[in-house]
Amino acid sequence: MVLVMGFEGSANKIGIGIVRDDGHILANERTTYCPKVGEGFLPKDTAKHHRDNILRLVQKALQTANITPSELDALAYTKGPGMGGPLRSVAVVARTLSQLWKKPLIPVNHCIGHIEMGRIVTGADDPVILYVSGGNTQVISYSLQRYRIFGETIDIAIGNCLDRFARVIQVPNDPSPGYNIEQMAKKGQQFIELPYVVKGMDVSFSGILSSIEKIATQQLAEGTCTKEDLCYSLQETLFAMLIETTERAMAHCGQNEVLIVGGVGCNVHLQEERGGKLFATDDRYCIDNGAMIAWGGLVMFTSGVKEVPLSETTCTQRYRTDEVLVQWRT
Amino acid sequence: MSNTKGEVIKQGAEARVYRTTFLGQDTIIKERFSKSYRHPVLDERLTTKRLNQESRCIARCQKHGIHTPTVYFVDLKGKSIYLEFIEGKTVKEIMRGQPSQQEVDTVSLLIGKALSSMHNEAGLVHGDLTTSNMILHGDQLFLIDFGLAYVTTLAEDKAVDLYVLERAFLSTHPNSEEMFKKILEAYRQNSKKSGEAVLKKLEEVQMRGRKKLAFG
Numbered sequence A: 001m002v003l004v005m006g007f008e009g010s011a012n013k014i015g016i017g018i019v020r021d022d023g024h025i026l027a028n029e030r031t032t033y034c035p036k037v038g039e040g041f042l043p044k045d046t047a048k049h050h051r052d053n054i055l056r057l058v059q060k061a062l063q064t065a066n067i068t069p070s071e072l073d074a075l076a077y078t079k080g081p082g083m084g085g086p087l088r089s090v091a092v093v094a095r096t097l098s099q100l101w102k103k104p105l106i107p108v109n110h111c112i113g114h115i116e117m118g119r120i121v122t123g124a125d126d127p128v129i130l131y132v133s134g135g136n137t138q139v140i141s142y143s144l145q146r147y148r149i150f151g152e153t154i155d156i157a158i159g160n161c162l163d164r165f166a167r168v169i170q171v172p173n174d175p176s177p178g179y180n181i182e183q184m185a186k187k188g189q190q191f192i193e194l195p196y197v198v199k200g201m202d203v204s205f206s207g208i209l210s211s212i213e214k215i216a217t218q219q220l221a222e223g224t225c226t227k228e229d230l231c232y233s234l235q236e237t238l239f240a241m242l243i244e245t246t247e248r249a250m251a252h253c254g255q256n257e258v259l260i261v262g263g264v265g266c267n268v269h270l271q272e273e274r275g276g277k278l279f280a281t282d283d284r285y286c287i288d289n290g291a292m293i294a295w296g297g298l299v300m301f302t303s304g305v306k307e308v309p310l311s312e313t314t315c316t317q318r319y320r321t322d323e324v325l326v327q328w329r330t
Numbered sequence B: 001m002s003n004t005k006g007e008v009i010k011q012g013a014e015a016r017v018y019r020t021t022f023l024g025q026d027t028i029i030k031e032r033f034s035k036s037y038r039h040p041v042l043d044e045r046l047t048t049k050r051l052n053q054e055s056r057c058i059a060r061c062q063k064h065g066i067h068t069p070t071v072y073f074v075d076l077k078g079k080s081i082y083l084e085f086i087e088g089k090t091v092k093e094i095m096r097g098q099p100s101q102q103e104v105d106t107v108s109l110l111i112g113k114a115l116s117s118m119h120n121e122a123g124l125v126h127g128d129l130t131t132s133n134m135i136l137h138g139d140q141l142f143l144i145d146f147g148l149a150y151v152t153t154l155a156e157d158k159a160v161d162l163y164v165l166e167r168a169f170l171s172t173h174p175n176s177e178e179m180f181k182k183i184l185e186a187y188r189q190n191s192k193k194s195g196e197a198v199l200k201k202l203e204e205v206q207m208r209g210r211k212k213l214a215f216g
């Protein structure tokens, strides 16, 4: 039996999880930093939030799992990608605990954590992966020891587009701007045409954002549309683009399963949007969490990544999914 | 109509491709279908737009001597376009068949030339450059699948077109970096100033791609 504790804090969530090698999740504790309406989360404040909460979450995770640190086989933390300050604030704690508890420390690529967690939770074996989050929008498929990126946004991420739009129309950040937009979209009546920008398997969102910002300022003032209509139209357009490129990648790779991961992936409407064999997880797993890092670390650990020297347990804001050698898959 | 469409040769993501005989010619019918996940207004708009783009952009290519299948007929109601059948292998098939270095070099040269003419002479961006959208017919390279193509004067648009191709290459054909470089070299040699500007922009687009990942 192998037990790993994972530390995640690359964006505005801080999470500690404990997982077992059979995929069982013993604990998955998390808190989210939510700035005021109209504001985004700044690295400095987010890092402070993580520092204030991390020790409490570690203790809570141990309690929930009902284990002592001595029972752990390894610790895993998010090396990147992410915001520098928050990443480092968590890595420092992970490094310290690995020294104190004398456990190997495994650096994990955040995106790989999402993917492997999605695979184990849903049982999807070799899906095309639609990775949608605040910092990332990618269509990924595995081949020859790498998760290869087939399509991605050529400018901003989908979550970033939604968050920035939320600020324009003053949607609250609690529990998340994306969730609130999803709820408002359900009440939308009128479909407003927005640019639709697909280039092969790539997408672009920045033009849509500036276009809807303009429409919002004008038409909301004139009363010719509602905030709900805008949420609905934005969501319809963005999701249609994502699904189109995902389908293109599936056709290209000859695969018929899709796995949706990442924070935007818990949008139920996105999950409903297409036929075929779709795998998705709920907000416990698609939103950043500690268990996914623990699980990412565990698959690395059990596939032979035994110990990483302390000097190599660093963080990096940029860390592409296809940089990681996937030695645990054939 | 349906029984005269012939044999389905490819069921793609957004279209079904049939091979048949039309007015005595070996013909491809590409029939687009509606997507239930799209808002009907959006779906209708995209389908019509892409049918039109495809025939218009093909005509534009042909005016500039770029090899593309001739459009025989467009059936807007049936969401179908009838195209000349091009005998040959897609570049994807060629790459999968362990080609010799010489074959790779020849194909790279043809791709670079074709793209440079398309961008810098016809003023077109393809919009979906992949190795399955290029067919080698004898010693001619045919470009196909112009549904996402459009006319533009911006170097940025053309650079993104090449960026899309680069990513399609690297994700579909591991270790094809050298080949992509050869394609760009041929592109450079076949285009004048406007081509240089595109390649310069490409570097910017690539940098942006690498820098973009702020957080997960």
Ligand SMILES: Nc1ncnc2c1ncn2[C@@H]1O[C@H](COP(=O)(O)OP(=O)(O)O)[C@@H](O)[C@H]1O
Pocket (backbone or CB within 6 Å): B010, B011, B012, B013, B014, B015, B017, B028, B030, B069, B083, B084, B085, B086, B087, B090, B132, B133, B135, B144, B145, B146
């Ligand atoms: N004119 C043609 N001649 C020969 N084969 C074709 C022709 N057009 C399409 N094909 C074949 O059908 C496939 C799909 O056609 P394409 O136009 O690329 O549609 P899709 O949008 O589905 O990719 C191509 O990759 C190619 O193998």
Ligand SMILES: [Mg+2]
Pocket (backbone or CB within 6 Å): B132, B133, B145
């Ligand atoms: Mg095609």
